[in-house]
Amino acid sequence: MPRNGHAVVLGAWIAGLLAARVLTDSHDRVTVIERDRIPAADDPRRGVPQGGHTHGLMPRGAHAVDQLLPGVLDExxxxxxxxxxxxxxxxxVIGGRRLLRTPIGAAAVQATRPFLERHIRERVRTLSGVELLAGCDVVGLLADGTGTRITGVRVLRRDAGSAVESVPAELxxxxxGRASRTPVWLExxxxxxxxEDRPRIDLGYASRHLRLAPGADVEASVMVGAVPGNARGMAFNAVEGGLRLLTLAGIGRANHPPADDEGFLEFAAAVAPPxxxxxxxxxxxxxxxxxYRFPAYQRRHYRRLRRFPDGxxxxxxxxxxxxxxxxxGMTVAAVEALELxxxxxxxxxxxxxxxxxAVDRIxxxxxxxxxGSDLALPEVAGKRTLGIRLMNAxxxxxxxxxxxxxxxARQFGRVIGLLDAPTALTRPAILRRVLSARGEPAPGRNAIGPATAGDVSQVSP
Structure with missing residues (x-):
């Protein structure tokens, strides 16, 4: 691979760290610029407000991270x-159905977001030529005289008396993250x-760490998806330190989990298996x-731009x-890094x-x-195309x-794990089994879970 001089990555989160890892193969120096101060402990950072909630590397993401940083999963x-x-x-439990226990041939990784981020960051920082500048705001891009090539960034350190500095870069x-200033800088x-597409879902969720009582027998993870008329769900995951991380979620303000201890427990009791x-x-x-509140999806269509600056x-x-x-999110970021x-x-x-x-396909x-799965819930506003309605049925x-x-069940699990494309669920071998199966789904049991292959490209925000 041809070598270049200097690359700059904005953001020391998972996506930025993995991008920095890739850039070490093609650049002599890589500087990662991060707005936050890096915490000494595994504490959520201000710039990652959802950092205290359930995270994990799906099977495809775990494999991608291990390709980029060999041995990191063992670590x-x-x-x-x-x-x-x-x-x-x-x-x-998806769409009110408990999926059959059966191996899918790959493993996911459960841990808290700060824990995962710290270990990946430490591996990336040991790579030759990598420098991490924390506590710096990126205030703009540098461009050449034609304005068509980016030549670096302007940064302001968060230290008293700091002045704006220029950091040259070939790339x-x-x-x-979501608050990226690139659209403003491009303009x-x-x-x-x-x-931008911004379909609204008004998701609210709340999380807490727990230590199970001695003798409690609960799987390493329990996931319960919402169903029409009850737009609530949960994830109860084993994480590092022998703890469990419980995340409760609901779509629509009336379904947001409460803040008080007893209300939190009552919400969990109404969603979790007994x-x-x-x-x-x-x-x-x-x-x-x-x-944390997640008001809307957000997708920026960079592929559609007819002009885009080099660098x-x-x-x-x-x-x-x-x-x-x-x-x-983390799995998509890891696969994007492989494509980079x-x-x-x-x-x-x-x-x-x-x-x-390549990113658009991912x-x-x-x-x-x-x-597409969220649109099976009547609580989510949006246009249901004929393709979506047919696929959810x-x-x-x-x-x-x-x-x-x-x-x-195995094919469904592989699609959820992002190992196979959603279209795998309509391959002839699966299609024949589904259409020839006896019995009908219970009324109102639509597919709620990340596994629909319907076309949602025309969803109204």
Whole structure:
């Protein structure tokens, strides 16, 4: 791969750290610029307000991270992260159906977001040529005289008396999340802003760490999805330190979990299976209750721009952020990093065009799964195309079969884990099993979970 001089990554979150790892293969120096101060302990950071809630690497994401940082999954496990095989170690109740326990041939990784981030950050910082500048605001881009090539960034350190500094770079990757300023910077340079899709879901969720009582017997993860008429769900995951992280969620203000201790427990009891609810009530809280509100999806269509400056790319949530309950964000960021590596290996010519085309394919798959599933809930506003309605009706039948058919359950689990495309659920072998199955889904049991293949490209925000 041809070598370049200096690359700058904006944001030391998962997407930025993995992008920095990739850039070490093609650049002599990589500087990661982060707005927050890096905490000494595994504490959530201000710039990651959802950091105290349930996170995990889906099977596809875990594999991608281990490709980029060989051996890191073993390191995470030795340090306390919990590897789980979906549908074996996880009790999954989707659309009111408990999926059959059956192996899917890959493992996910459960841990808190700060824990995962710290271990990945420490691995990346040991790489040759990598520098992390924390406590710095990026206040703008540098461009050449034509305004068509980005040549670096302008930064302001958060120290008293600091002045704006210029940081030259051959390539800048923006991984600053939903609040990315790239659209504003593009407009200032005379480029169009990307079109944005923002379908609203008004998701509220709350989380707390717990320690199970001695003798409690609960799977490493219990996931319960919402159903029409009851737009509430939960995730109860084993994480590092022998703790459990309980996240409760609901769509629509009336379904947001409460802040007080007793209300939190009552919400959990109304969503969790009875044995799990009993274990939660008997557990010892080891943290307060943290809250987060996710008003809308956000997708920026950089691929559609006819003009885009050379020397600039965008990654992670700065491109697209999904319903966080489906735990797709870190996995999508990891797969994007692999695509960045592939694109850089093919040279700099047309890099932005090739990269955004690859990212769009990755994002669209996850977007279809999560938003299409949310649109099975009447509580979520949005246009239901004929394709969405037909697919959700099909998924309702598939979920009935996934309670007892290992072939169907395994394929469903692989799609949820982002190992296979949603279209795998309509391959002839699966289609025949679903359409020939006896019995009908219970009234109102639509597919609620990240596994619909309907076309949601025309959803109204």
């Amino acid at each position: 995470l496990t030795r340090a306390g992260a919990v590897p789980v095989e979906p549908l074996v170690d996880i009790r999954a 800048v990757v923006d991984a600053t 200032a340079l005379g480029f169009d802003r990307p079109v 044995d799990v609810a009993a274990a939660i009530r008997a557990a010892e809280p080891t943290s307060g209750i943290t809250h 600039l790319l965008v990654a992670g949530d700065a491109v697209c952020s999904f319903n966080p309950i489906y735990a797709q 590596r592939r694109c850089l290996a093919d040279g700099r010519a047309g890099l932005a065009r090739r990269y955004f085309a 994002v669209h798959r996850a977007w279809q799964m999560s938003l 099909y998924m309702a039948r598939l979920l009935v079969l996934a309670e007892r058919d290992p072939v169907v």
